[in-house]
Amino acid sequence: MLRVVYIQRSAETGTDAPRYDVIDAGRYGEEAGFAETANSMTQSDVAEWFAREGLPFAAVGRVLAELSEKGTAQLQLPPRIGPRIVRAWFDTVLNPLIEYVESEIVLLERKNWTYSFGARTLELIRPIRQSFHNANFEQILQMNAPLSANIETHDAAVERLSAAVASLHEALVSSRDFVQLCDSLLAPENLSRLGVRELSDVFGAYPPSGRYHLIAQYVVNGTGELPPHYSTARFWNENREHLLKSLTSLPNVREHFASTAPLGPHLTSVSRTLALQVKKLRQELSLQYDVPIILGNHKRTA
Amino acid sequence: MDTFPKAVIDSGPLFDALVCNYDLQRVASGRQARFESVLDDVLQSRNSQQYFLTFLASIREKLTTAHVMAELYGLEKGRLKLFGPDLHEFWRTSIDLLLQWRIEEHLVKLLDLASHASLGICLPEIGVTDTGLIDLAARYGCVLITRDARTLAREAYVRHVDCRLVRQLIPSV
Numbered sequence: 001m002l003r004v005v006y007i008q009r010s011a012e013t014g015t016d017a018p019r020y021d022v023i024d025a026g027r028y029g030e031e032a033g034f035a036e037t038a039n040s041m042t043q044s045d046v047a048e049w050f051a052r053e054g055l056p057f058a059a060v061g062r063v064l065a066e067l068s069e070k071g072t073a074q075l076q077l078p079p080r081i082g083p084r085i086v087r088a089w090f091d092t093v094l095n096p097l098i099e100y101v102e103s104e105i106v107l108l109e110r111k112n113w114t115y116s117f118g119a120r121t122l123e124l125i126r127p128i129r130q131s132f133h134n135a136n137f138e139q140i141l142q143m144n145a146p147l148s149a150n151i152e153t154h155d156a157a158v159e160r161l162s163a164a165v166a167s168l169h170e171a172l173v174s175s176r177d178f179v180q181l182c183d184s185l186l187a188p189e190n191l192s193r194l195g196v197r198e199l200s201d202v203f204g205a206y207p208p209s210g211r212y213h214l215i216a217q218y219v220v221n222g223t224g225e226l227p228p229h230y231s232t233a234r235f236w237n238e239n240r241e242h243l244l245k246s247l248t249s250l251p252n253v254r255e256h257f258a259s260t261a262p263l264g265p266h267l268t269s270v271s272r273t274l275a276l277q278v279k280k281l282r283q284e285l286s287l288q289y290d291v292p293i294i295l296g297n298h299k300r301t302a
Numbered sequence: 303m304d305t306f307p308k309a310v311i312d313s314g315p316l317f318d319a320l321v322c323n324y325d326l327q328r329v330a331s332g333r334q335a336r337f338e339s340v341l342d343d344v345l346q347s348r349n350s351q352q353y354f355l356t357f358l359a360s361i362r363e364k365l366t367t368a369h370v371m372a373e374l375y376g377l378e379k380g381r382l383k384l385f386g387p388d389l390h391e392f393w394r395t396s397i398d399l400l401l402q403w404r405i406e407e408h409l410v411k412l413l414d415l416a417s418h419a420s421l422g423i424c425l426p427e428i429g430v431t432d433t434g435l436i437d438l439a440a441r442y443g444c445v446l447i448t449r450d451a452r453t454l455a456r457e458a459y460v461r462h463v464d465c466r467l468v469r470q471l472i473p474s475v
Binding site: 100106110123204 | 330394
């Protein structure tokens with residue numbers, strides 16, 4: 001990566017006490033209009049500036065000698081983080097990441113694992129490396145080892161929770177007791193008490209094989225009362241408490257439930273730490289590079 | 303709540319229903335609603351959204367066309383612009399709702415419409431999707447629900463198809 005800096009003797013200074021203009025053309029070049037110019041610096045100012053920008057001591061001496069001799073010099077410096085990069089990090093990684101993690105914490109506190117039996121995964125509690133995979137994200141992680149480590153910890157905790165919840169769902173649908181419970185609650189006499197004529201009035205176009213999976217999905221997610229536009233609402237709302245007891249009453253299921261239960265609070269704790277860490281990083285970058293966390297036309301952010 | 307035994311649903315109200323459902327689920331799980339701005343003017347309150355969903359759910363036979371289903375994808379891309387987990391959640395909740403509603407997706411063929419003595423005339427003017435919806439509602443003798451007062455509803459009225467605009471179905475809340 002190229003970052004070119006030009007130094008030239010200021011036009012209005014003499015040779016006995018020369019002053020210099022430093023033109024930091026960045027990676028885009030002066031022509032692109034992004035060059036930062038510092039005018040009328042003394043030789044010691046220039047030397048200090050080089051040191052701040054990470055130019056090796058030997059190179060500082062060489063460039064100063066060249067300046068004294070020719071009145072101009074050109075050099076390459078290591079690339080640096082600037083406001084444009086910080087803006088991109090805010091917009092594509094840090095702001096969405098904070099929103100994502102805070103939303104995840106809300107779901108975890110409600111023990112809503114957002115398990116989807118079709119995808120066999122937690123829909124809204126996912127490894128961050130999968131959800132935020134882009135070049136800016138990789139760049140931040142390369143430059144911030146503690147953040148990278150915390151994301152690893154988060155993602156490992158998500159994987160454990162996801163596997164446990166999938167096993168819990170599987171334990172439910174393969175439990176003869178659970179299937180019998182569903183069948184009894186779905187018996188015609190029980191349905192007619194709810195004003196439901198037939199099974200398809202409960203499950204719509206879900207195939208018969210998907211019915212137990214759907215009820216088990218509601219159970220593992222601790223689904224609350226469903227609004228009336230769901231065809232499953234009358235059945236679920238009537239039998240919800242009874243079905244949720246399966247988690248603690250049915251053999252095999254309760255063991256899976258017991259092993260899943262502590263994973264939620266653990267992930268919540270990891271996510272809280274991560275959210276704080278990312279917010280602190282965002283604050284530091286914002287103040288250091290004078291970059292607003294959000295721009296005026298954004299409706300909201302975490 | 304007055305309802306219909308059978309209705310053909312246009313992409314506007316169907317997409318609105320999916321968005322209402324998605325947003326209501328977000329709110330139910332402790333998150334913020336996001337997409338009121340893309341909804342019909344009469345669907346700006348939580349009450350009207352829930353009323354609209356309950357109303358559609360009460361229609362026993364909900365019909366639409368494959369063209370409408372195809373438009374849903376473009377509507378999401380153009381209006382919601384979701385990506386990642388949010389995109390997956392939107393489609394998962396939408397498919398779940400469409401399954402629960404047993405929505406019937408009918409294939410109305412362009413060439414059949416074009417050869418139709420009456421509908422073939424309006425095909426170049428209003429397009430295959432709208433013409434197909436009018437054809438479906440006429441064939442099943444049922445009401446057609448749309449947001450589109452200017453094109454689809456006008457053409458449906460001309461052809462004596464009972465067409466209702468979403469804003470006529472939602473009482474002012």
